[in-house]
Amino acid sequence: MAHRWTNDLTRANVTPKPLYLNRRQIMRGAAGLGLASAFGGPVAAQAGALEPNTFEEITTYNNFYEFGTGKEDPARNAGALEIEPWSIKVDGLVDSPGEYSLAELLDGLTEEERIYRFRCVEAWSMVIPWRGYELADILTRVGVKPEARYVAFETVVQEENMPGVRRRVIPFPYVEGLRIDEAMHPLTLMATGIYDEPMPKQNGAPIRLVVPWKYGFKSIKSIVRISLVEDEPPASWNVINPREYGFYSNVNPTVDHPRWSQATERRIGGGLFASRQETLMFNGYESEVASLYEDMDLSEYF
Amino acid sequence: MDSVNSLIRKVPAWSLYLASAGWAAWLFYLAITGGLGVEPINALEREYGEVAIKLLILGLAVTPLRRFAGLNLMKFRRAIGLSAFFFVVAHFLVFAVLDVQSIDRVWQEIVKRPYVTVGMASFLALIPLAITSNNLSVRRMGGVAWRRLHKLTYPAAFLAALHYLWIAKGFEIEPIAHAVVIFALLALRVRLPRRQVAA
Numbered sequence: 001m002a003h004r005w006t007n008d009l010t011r012a013n014v015t016p017k018p019l020y021l022n023r024r025q026i027m028r029g030a031a032g033l034g035l036a037s038a039f040g041g042p043v044a045a046q047a048g049a050l051e052p053n054t055f056e057e058i059t060t061y062n063n064f065y066e067f068g069t070g071k072e073d074p075a076r077n078a079g080a081l082e083i084e085p086w087s088i089k090v091d092g093l094v095d096s097p098g099e100y101s102l103a104e105l106l107d108g109l110t111e112e113e114r115i116y117r118f119r120c121v122e123a124w125s126m127v128i129p130w131r132g133y134e135l136a137d138i139l140t141r142v143g144v145k146p147e148a149r150y151v152a153f154e155t156v157v158q159e160e161n162m163p164g165v166r167r168r169v170i171p172f173p174y175v176e177g178l179r180i181d182e183a184m185h186p187l188t189l190m191a192t193g194i195y196d197e198p199m200p201k202q203n204g205a206p207i208r209l210v211v212p213w214k215y216g217f218k219s220i221k222s223i224v225r226i227s228l229v230e231d232e233p234p235a236s237w238n239v240i241n242p243r244e245y246g247f248y249s250n251v252n253p254t255v256d257h258p259r260w261s262q263a264t265e266r267r268i269g270g271g272l273f274a275s276r277q278e279t280l281m282f283n284g285y286e287s288e289v290a291s292l293y294e295d296m297d298l299s300e301y302f
Numbered sequence: 303m304d305s306v307n308s309l310i311r312k313v314p315a316w317s318l319y320l321a322s323a324g325w326a327a328w329l330f331y332l333a334i335t336g337g338l339g340v341e342p343i344n345a346l347e348r349e350y351g352e353v354a355i356k357l358l359i360l361g362l363a364v365t366p367l368r369r370f371a372g373l374n375l376m377k378f379r380r381a382i383g384l385s386a387f388f389f390v391v392a393h394f395l396v397f398a399v400l401d402v403q404s405i406d407r408v409w410q411e412i413v414k415r416p417y418v419t420v421g422m423a424s425f426l427a428l429i430p431l432a433i434t435s436n437n438l439s440v441r442r443m444g445g446v447a448w449r450r451l452h453k454l455t456y457p458a459a460f461l462a463a464l465h466y467l468w469i470a471k472g473f474e475i476e477p478i479a480h481a482v483v484i485f486a487l488l489a490l491r492v493r494l495p496r497r498q499v500a501a
Contacts, residue, residue: 057340069474072339124341170472240472259415259469261407272333272342276403 005134005186005288007115052115053126057269059200063120064221065169066155066162067202073164074202080161081201081222088207092152092227095143102206106192109137114189114210119251119283121215121237125265130210132191136184144180144228151183152176152233153209154225170240176220177233177247178211181292187212187285190223213282213289215249246302250293251283255302303372310374315381322385325353326392343400350393355466355480357386358459362487380435383455387432390425417468424461427454456491459484 064074067081088105091097111131119125139151155174159165165172182188189210192199199205204221211218217237227233237245244258253263264276282289293301329349332338338345360375361382367373375382398408411418431454433439440448463481470477 061340065472069472071341071345124344167475168473256414259417261410261414266341266343266401268341272346272400274343 005114007113050117050127052129053269055195055197058126058128058194059202061124061126061268062202063122063216064164064202064204066157066164066172066174066222068164069169077163078201078205080158081156081205082158082161083201083206083222086206086224088223089225090142090227091225092229093145093148094228095145097142100142102192105138105141106133109133109141111192112189114187114191114212116187116189116210116212117280117283117285118210118212118216118219119265119279121217121245121249121257121262123257123260123262123265123279124268125279126268129195130189130191131193131196132189132207132210134186135188135190135209136186138190138226139183139228147230148228149180150229150231150233151178151180152225152227152229153178153220153223154227155220156222156224170236174220174236175233176209176218176235177229178209178218179232179292180228182211182289185289185292187288213251213285215251217245218249248293248298248301250289250298250302251279251281252298252302253279253281255299307372307374311377315377318378318381318385322357322388326350326389329353343396347393347396347401350389350396351466352476354386354389354393355462355484357382357389358455358462359480359483359487361386361455362459362484366487366490384432384435387428390428394425417465420461420468421465424458424465427458427461431455431458456488460488 060075061071062074063071064078067074067077085101087099087101089099090105111133113129113131115127115129117125118128135151153176155172157165157173162172178188189212190207191204191210192207194200194203199208204219204223207223208221209219209223218235232247235245235247235249237249238247251262256262262279265279266274266276280286329338329346333342333346333349336342338349361379364375364379364382367375398405402408402411412422413419431452434443434448434451443451463477463484466477467481
């Protein structure tokens with residue numbers, strides 16, 4: 001790897017723990033007591049700039065169709081997800097295939113905080129302080145064979161715990177894939193937490209992918225299988241509707257979704273009168289990842 | 303059923319306008335205060351749209367309910383229709399002002415996105431109906447012409463069902479259920495050709 005990623009959004013962007021649990025309420029109280037500058041300083045200083053979403057926002061507005069199609073369904077229903085014990089099957093073109101526990105896969109690797117923009121294909125966005133491990137480190141641990149050109153991922157299916165699976169809202173298990181250079185990119189994260197909390201179930205506990213320059217649905221949740229493969233693996237939304245969702249699904253304000261524009265987005269947390277803001281090419285990570293797609297027509301490989 | 307009907311007769315039609323306005327205001331209040339979740343714009347847009355389509359369904363159901371169930375909601379039909387239109391306007395305003403936020407982009411959406419085009423067409427079809435939903439218009443136009451004009455309800459409801467189906471991602475039960483009910487109510491209006499009696 002050329003380098004490890006350093007946050008462009010700093011720790012000062014992240015709300016301290018007592019605040020993120022219910023920032024608005026505390027801020028309101030703090031302002032009333034004249035304490036805003038005492039411990040609300042970093043937040044106020046970032047007004048208008050990129051301020052991470054609150055823990056409440058990040059955990060009550062989710063797409064996780066296994067638990068229902070409504071945005072609040074995952075927060076309501078994901079409590080039933082069983083995450084202990086958790087193991088991940090690693091197979092395909094790897095040196096050490098097998099069934100790994102989370103500890104076996106992660107122990108000794110560097111856990112990092114990554115504050116990323118998160119852009120949903122539905123044209124809303126958040127800023128999320130993830131914690132996790134570079135996927136590259138995990139792949140290096142299991143040993144990628146040179147013939148491997150893609151990585152395939154699969155989400156757990158627990159039919160009895162997942163109302164969306166029982167109603168067959170889309171085909172399950174949910175699957176996703178990355179090209180190997182995308183998977184090895186230092187931005188690509190296997191996240192295990194948000195703020196200082198372990199990954200909430202509605203956000204894809206205990207471990208999920210985060211690919212910040214792609215639409216959110218690429219960042220597959222609650223992963224139970226990682227396969228190194230030679231051919232482009234199936235990706236759920238691409239299989240469901242290839243006209244609307246490409247395999248790559250890089251954030252791109254110049255390529256619209258057939259049913260809506262991708263030029264602008266709505267930052268969650270602005271309330272009823274929030275203005276739309278411009279969507280950035282590769283979700284603002286252009287200088288990091290544009291080189292991966294140099295020779296590709298991005299309107300064809302959307 | 304007669305007792306239900308006589309009970310219904312005691313409810314003034316204006317109470318429905320009041321209920322609609324109150325409900326719209328309540329949803330707006332919820333959206334401002336966080337009651338519709340952390341992303342209230344899309345939520346409010348959907349809420350208004352869903353009330354509108356339910357009222358359209360109710361409006362279409364008035365005649366069949368009277369014919370097949372003996373339930374007489376005739377005196378509310380105008381209030382139901384106008385309330386539906388009122389929620390469609392609210393739905394459109396949230397879309398245009400709070401969601402898309404510019405006239406230019408609203409136009410772009412209407413011409414480029416078929417589901418918006420269809421929704422807009424449904425809205426346009428309802429406008430002459432709303433304008434003529436008063437006694438003066440019925441008198442001026444005459445019953446036959448008025449009734450003919452108000453058959454626009456059928457394409458408007460059909461387009462609304464299509465609009466709702468079209469925004470779904472994956473298999474969502476609500477738009478399908480609404481569409482099935484609308485198509486069934488429209489099918490009741492189709493007069494099948496009488497079978498020829500053999501001479």
